[in-house]
Amino acid sequence: MIALFYIAAIIAVIATVAVILQTNIVHGLLYLILSLLAVAVIFYVLGAPFAAVLEAIVYAGAIMVLFLFVIMMLNLGQHTRDQERSWLTPRGWIVPSLLAAVLLGQLVNVMSQIDHELIPAQIGVMEVSALLFGPYVLAVELASILLLAGLVAAYHLAKTK
Amino acid sequence: MIKLIVDTLLSQVRTLWLVFLKLFKKKDTVEYPDQQPYMFPRWRGRIILSRDPDGEERCVACNLCAVACPVDCIALQKGEMEDGRWYPEFFRINFSRCIMCGFCEEACPTNAIQLTPDFEMAEYIRQDMVWEKEDLLINGTGKYHDYNFYRVAGKQIEGKDKGEALNEAAPVDVRSLLP
Amino acid sequence: MSLEIGSFLSIGLILGVVIITAALLITVERRLLGFWQERLGPNRVGWFGSLQVVADMIKIFTKEDWVPPFADKFSFVIAPGIIMTVVLLSFAVIPFAPNIGVIDSNIGVLFILAMASLGAYSVMLGGLSSDNKYALLGSLRAAAQMVSYEVFMGISLLGVVALTGSFNMREIVESQADGWYIIPQFIGFVIFLIAGVAESHRLPFDIPEAEQEICAGYHTEYSGMKFGMFFVAEYIGLVLISSLITVLFFGGWLGPEFLPPILWFSIKAFAFIAFFILMRAAVPRPRYDQLMSYGWLFLLPLSLVNLLITGVIILSMQ
Ligand code: SF4
Ligand code: SF4
Numbered sequence: 001m002i003a004l005f006y007i008a009a010i011i012a013v014i015a016t017v018a019v020i021l022q023t024n025i026v027h028g029l030l031y032l033i034l035s036l037l038a039v040a041v042i043f044y045v046l047g048a049p050f051a052a053v054l055e056a057i058v059y060a061g062a063i064m065v066l067f068l069f070v071i072m073m074l075n076l077g078q079h080t081r082d083q084e085r086s087w088l089t090p091r092g093w094i095v096p097s098l099l100a101a102v103l104l105g106q107l108v109n110v111m112s113q114i115d116h117e118l119i120p121a122q123i124g125v126m127e128v129s130a131l132l133f134g135p136y137v138l139a140v141e142l143a144s145i146l147l148l149a150g151l152v153a154a155y156h157l158a159k160t161k
Numbered sequence: 162m163i164k165l166i167v168d169t170l171l172s173q174v175r176t177l178w179l180v181f182l183k184l185f186k187k188k189d190t191v192e193y194p195d196q197q198p199y200m201f202p203r204w205r206g207r208i209i210l211s212r213d214p215d216g217e218e219r220c221v222a223c224n225l226c227a228v229a230c231p232v233d234c235i236a237l238q239k240g241e242m243e244d245g246r247w248y249p250e251f252f253r254i255n256f257s258r259c260i261m262c263g264f265c266e267e268a269c270p271t272n273a274i275q276l277t278p279d280f281e282m283a284e285y286i287r288q289d290m291v292w293e294k295e296d297l298l299i300n301g302t303g304k305y306h307d308y309n310f311y312r313v314a315g316k317q318i319e320g321k322d323k324g325e326a327l328n329e330a331a332p333v334d335v336r337s338l339l340p
Numbered sequence: 341m342s343l344e345i346g347s348f349l350s351i352g353l354i355l356g357v358v359i360i361t362a363a364l365l366i367t368v369e370r371r372l373l374g375f376w377q378e379r380l381g382p383n384r385v386g387w388f389g390s391l392q393v394v395a396d397m398i399k400i401f402t403k404e405d406w407v408p409p410f411a412d413k414f415s416f417v418i419a420p421g422i423i424m425t426v427v428l429l430s431f432a433v434i435p436f437a438p439n440i441g442v443i444d445s446n447i448g449v450l451f452i453l454a455m456a457s458l459g460a461y462s463v464m465l466g467g468l469s470s471d472n473k474y475a476l477l478g479s480l481r482a483a484a485q486m487v488s489y490e491v492f493m494g495i496s497l498l499g500v501v502a503l504t505g506s507f508n509m510r511e512i513v514e515s516q517a518d519g520w521y522i523i524p525q526f527i528g529f530v531i532f533l534i535a536g537v538a539e540s541h542r543l544p545f546d547i548p549e550a551e552q553e554i555c556a557g558y559h560t561e562y563s564g565m566k567f568g569m570f571f572v573a574e575y576i577g578l579v580l581i582s583s584l585i586t587v588l589f590f591g592g593w594l595g596p597e598f599l600p601p602i603l604w605f606s607i608k609a610f611a612f613i614a615f616f617i618l619m620r621a622a623v624p625r626p627r628y629d630q631l632m633s634y635g636w637l638f639l640l641p642l643s644l645v646n647l648l649i650t651g652v653i654i655l656s657m658q
Contacts, residue, residue: 026412026465026468030415049445049446052447053447056457057494061453061456061457061490065460065464065483065486069480069484072467125447180376180618181618183376183377184376190374
């Protein structure tokens with residue numbers, strides 16, 4: 001299991017870096033999907049199968065499909081690739097990556113102070129839903145109201161006069 | 162609204178059921194090589210050249226079929242026998258062009274060229290689709306059994322002078338004053 | 341080696357049987373379609389056309405495997421692989437019999453849904469990378485259709501899940517010992533059936549590949565074995581949907597004692613495969629906008645109401 005975790009983690013990191021460096025946008029998206037799936041595997045290894053599957057269904061399966069859908073509508077060709085490449089000059093990435101490195105340092109520092117068992121007990125669907133509709137029911141309701149508002153707005157935009 | 166939904170649903174179910182019942186119906190397929198389909202006598206298939214009841218070639222090389230052919234797939238060359246008959250020296254049909262329209266048969270004044278109910282003419286080599294007179298000519302009269310062109314036509318050949326054909330009036334004496 | 345869940349024998353058996361069934365379906369479908377159209381169908385090769393599969397295989401393997409020069413080679417090549425992998429992986433959680441299966445997972449139903457949603461990529465990438473207008477149109481249609489019908493597919497299943505109280509496929513089967521779920525969940529079953537056809541984009545919902553409108557849709561540019569993979573994956577998807585219906589609504593392997601469980605499962609699944617082929621023979625294809633409005637305006641409310649009523653009944657029974 002622990003080996004599985006490290007393999008998935010390495011894949012996730014490499015895929016995410018590839019998303020940034022990729023100039024072909026479809027390939028970039030593919031790497032993003034790969035990274036999401038790797039994260040789903042990590043969730044599974046960490047004992048959260050429900051979260052893992054939802055990651056695959058919602059993020060990899062639905063949201064990314066919509067991304068791809070939009071990309072299909074845009075007419076992307078060689079010129080966007082050149083544009084992407086021109087943005088990848090050192091002047092563009094040095095400062096953000098320095099800042100990110102600082103954040104990473106902090107994260108590693110914090111992580112090294114917690115000594116946790118890496119593999120906790122499995123948390124099934126039952127437990128997750130009991131928590132969601134028990135102590136956190138207010139948050140769930142608020143989130144659903146937010147989604148409803150989004151739905152109504154989308155309906156309004158799409159409605160033909 | 163409810164009625165519409167129920168009707169639509171029922172109509173789909175009915176469609177499925179009726180199509181399912183076809184499983185037990187007699188099939189329309191004719192299993193061709195094992196089971197020969199009935200070919201109608203006037204089917205327009207492979208072309209032949211026929212002979213008259215006396216066993217002579219009917220074709221008189223008049224070229225009418227070649228002219229009538231919409232895809233120009235007939236080629237022939239006129240020849241003449243000692244007795245005055247005309248005949249095709251060669252007669253060539255390119256079946257890879259022929260569209261089996263039957264115009265040649267309609268144009269032919271002698272019933273020589275005829276279409277037959279045979280459609281099995283596939284070849285592996287395209288050149289084999291060009292048929293010469295030896296391939297086309299049959300030893301029979303085809304669909305019209307007792308028609309003989311030279312017996313009814315006014316053309317003069319050895320053994321049959323002008324005016325001697327069937328139903329033919331004697332030739333007009335152009336030197337007489339009578340009509 | 342014994343036949344138990346997760347043993348190599350079991351896994352090999354499932355893989356072999358699924359792929360062989362899918363291949364055989366090519367012939368079976370053509371024959372059945374023929375019968376339903378008052379024809380005979382292919383019956384020349386072998387005994388009653390049984391070797392037609394072999395002939396088709398030889399043909400498809402020896403065809404030129406061509407990648408168009410204008411295509412995005414990477415996406416073009418992996419697209420058929422994705423769908424093949426995804427449909428075959430879905431069989432991992434299907435319980436074929438008490439002792440035959442790959443894994444006994446607590447999230448079986450969700451796993452199937454996840455795989456179904458990943459299957460959309462194959463179709464979309466295939467169309468997008470072909471750089472062909474018909475392919476692009478096909479994959480646009482496919483994306484919209486698959487994303488929408490996933491929603492109803494998921495919601496229509498939830499009635500069954502709520503009745504069982506588990507996402508585990510084996511528990512779903514076992515809890516049907518005294519009554520199949522087709523009776524309490526009839527509406528759920530109908531919605532699942534329709535969504536399943538749309539999800540595996542078979543006729544009458546083969547809008548992404550509608551030959552008469554857009555050539556062959558997303559696989560216009562595919563040939564040889566890459567096309568063959570799309571083709572076989574469609575049949576595997578058909579087997580998958582039939583098995584799912586069997587498991588979720590028709591009691592899986594359950595049945596009277598005189599036949600072994602696996603046979604019961606196969607009989608039920610095959611009945612559904614035949615039903616799908618019948619649908620192909622009988623029902624015409626809807627228009628694209630009809631499909632969409634039918635889904636969102638009719639199936640979605642219906643499945644939500646179905647779920648709501650199921651919930652109310654379960655609560656009041658407690
Ligand atoms: S059948 Fe028609 S196309 Fe064929 S040779 Fe006769 S005239 Fe020409
Ligand atoms: S086949 Fe008939 S139409 Fe053709 S050249 Fe001979 S006589 Fe004339």
